[in-house]
Amino acid sequence: MEIGYYPGCALHGSSNDYETSVRSCLGKLGVGLRELDDWICCGATAAHSLNHKLAVALPARNLALAKRDGMTELLAPCPMCSMELLRANRALAACSRLRKEISEIVELEVDGSTRVLNLIQVVQKINLDAIVRQVVRPLNGFRPACYYGCLLTRPPQDVQFDDCEQPSSMETLLAALGADPVDWNYKTECCGAGMTLADEETVLNLSHKILSDAAAHNASCIVVACPMCHVNLDMKQADIERRFGVRHDLVVYYLSDLIGLALGIDEKILGIDRHFVVKK
Numbered sequence: 001m002e003i004g005y006y007p008g009c010a011l012h013g014s015s016n017d018y019e020t021s022v023r024s025c026l027g028k029l030g031v032g033l034r035e036l037d038d039w040i041c042c043g044a045t046a047a048h049s050l051n052h053k054l055a056v057a058l059p060a061r062n063l064a065l066a067k068r069d070g071m072t073e074l075l076a077p078c079p080m081c082s083m084e085l086l087r088a089n090r091a092l093a094a095c096s097r098l099r100k101e102i103s104e105i106v107e108l109e110v111d112g113s114t115r116v117l118n119l120i121q122v123v124q125k126i127n128l129d130a131i132v133r134q135v136v137r138p139l140n141g142f143r144p145a146c147y148y149g150c151l152l153t154r155p156p157q158d159v160q161f162d163d164c165e166q167p168s169s170m171e172t173l174l175a176a177l178g179a180d181p182v183d184w185n186y187k188t189e190c191c192g193a194g195m196t197l198a199d200e201e202t203v204l205n206l207s208h209k210i211l212s213d214a215a216a217h218n219a220s221c222i223v224v225a226c227p228m229c230h231v232n233l234d235m236k237q238a239d240i241e242r243r244f245g246v247r248h249d250l251v252v253y254y255l256s257d258l259i260g261l262a263l264g265i266d267e268k269i270l271g272i273d274r275h276f277v278v279k280k
Contacts, residue, residue: 001030001031001032001125001126002031002032002033002034002071002116003031003032003033003034003071003073003074003122004018004033004034004036004066004071004072004073004074004075004114005033005034005035005036005067005073005074005075005077006035006036006042006062006074006075006081006085006110007019007035007039007076007077008024008039008041008042008076008078008080008081009041009209010081010227010228011077011078011227013173014227014231015078015227015228015230015231016271017254017271017272017274017275018077018116018227018230018256018271019077019168020269020270020271021254021256021257021260021270021271021272022077022254022256024256024265024269024270024271025256025257025259025260025263025265025270026122026123026133026256027083028260028263028265029123029126029131029134029259029263030126031122031126033075034069034071035166036065036066036069036074036075036276037065038065039065040060040061040062041058041060042059042062042076042080042081042084042085042192043055043058043084044078044080044081044083044084044252045080045193045194053101053102053105055084055088056083056088056091056092056098056102057102057105057106059081059084059085059087059088060088060092060102060106060110061106061108061110062074062085063085063088063089063092063110063112063114063116064103064106064108064109065108066114066115066272067109067110067111067113068108068109069155070216071114072113072114072115073113073114073115073116073117074115074116074117075112075117075118075119075122075215076116076117076118076122077118077119077153077225077227077229078226078227079118079149079150079151079152079225079226080151080193080194080226080228082116082117082118082151082159083151083155083159084118085155085160086116086159087158089112089113089114089155090114090157090158090267091110091112092110092112093111093112094111094112095250099111099112100217115269118152118161118225119255119256120152120161120162120169120173120225122134122172123173123255124169124173125258126204128173128176131176131177131259132176132177134263135177135178135219135262135263136263136264137261137262137263137264138177138262139162139174139177139178139179139261139262140178140179141220142174142178142179142180142218142220142258143179143180143181143182143218143220143221143238144170144174144179144181144182144185144219144220144221144222144223144253144258145181145182145186145187145213145214145217145219145221145222145223146167146171146174146181146223147186147191147210147214147223147224148162148167148170148187148188148225148226148227149188149189149190149191149193149224149226149229150188150189150190150191150193151193151226152167152225152226153165153167153188154188164188165180165188166187166188167187167188168236169254170223170225171258174223174255174258175261177201177258177262178262179258180203181257182214182217182218182219183217184213184214184216184217184219185213185217186210186213186214188207189206189209189210190206191203191206191207191228191232191233192204192205192207192212192232192247193228193229193232194228196228196231196232200202200236200239203236204236204239204240204243204244206232207232207233207236207237207240208240208243208244208246209223210221210233211233211237211240211248211250212246212248214250215248215250218252220250220251221250221251221252221253221279222250222251222252222253223252223253223254223255223257223258224254224255225254225255225256225260230252230254230275233252234252234275234276234277235249237250237252237276237277238276238277251275251277251279252275252276252277253272253275257270257271258269271279
């Protein structure tokens with residue numbers, strides 16, 4: 001299977017460990033990623049607050065590149081990116097005048113026909129039984145708190161993926177790989193997202209609540225499918241512990257990390273050794 005791939009700014013920058021993990025995991029499952037040629041930033045997180053047409057045109061250009069190159073499906077591992085692409089897709093599909101205007105702006109034909117997928121959806125395209133048959137190291141002993149964050153399932157009218165309040169797709173997948181996901185309260189709460197630089201105190205407060213609830217429900221780790229969530233819960237965890245005088249010491253894995261471990265991929269190949277909080 002080959003699928004189009006939009007890395008976005010984070011996976012080629014501050015969260016390149018996520019790209020390493022995604023490529024290693026999907027490669028083991030026989031999924032090749034064809035990166036968009038000459039992609040640009042999707043506009044997250046500020047474009048929509050500055051200029052509506054810009055907020056549509058930026059992701060639309062990436063969708064137009066996918067259409068131009070014959071990609072009917074496009075993986076965007078970052079939920080911010082996938083949400084922007086999906087919102088643009090929906091707007092373009094609904095309005096012929098907007099399609100014409102945006103096509104002129106980006107100098108490529110756009111029609112809202114490309115299907116945008118997150119990492120979970122790409123994994124779901126592979127038969128679960130087929131994945132389980134490849135498991136060489138079951139996730140026995142892992143008690144993950146599956147954290148979806150704000151945008152992986154929202155806004156539901158655009159994303160249309162899983163239940164927006166009580167999602168379960170990550171739990172289903174990880175349980176099949178031998179893990180014992182915990183039932184907890186903060187799986188779709190906000191971690192502060194891009195406020196890391198603008199308002200760190202807000203991020204520390206919100207992320208502390210998430211880490212505390214996971215620990216209170218006896219989670220051994222947290223699993224995310226978002227680079228910004230990983231930054232706030234992993235990189236900021238030491239700051240959170242100093243700020244609140246606690247010791248969380250919770251490893252934060254990308255979903256592709258745990259799938260990769262179950263498939264027998266080495267931690268260094270997945271990039272897990274580059275995380276800030278590591279398993280002792």
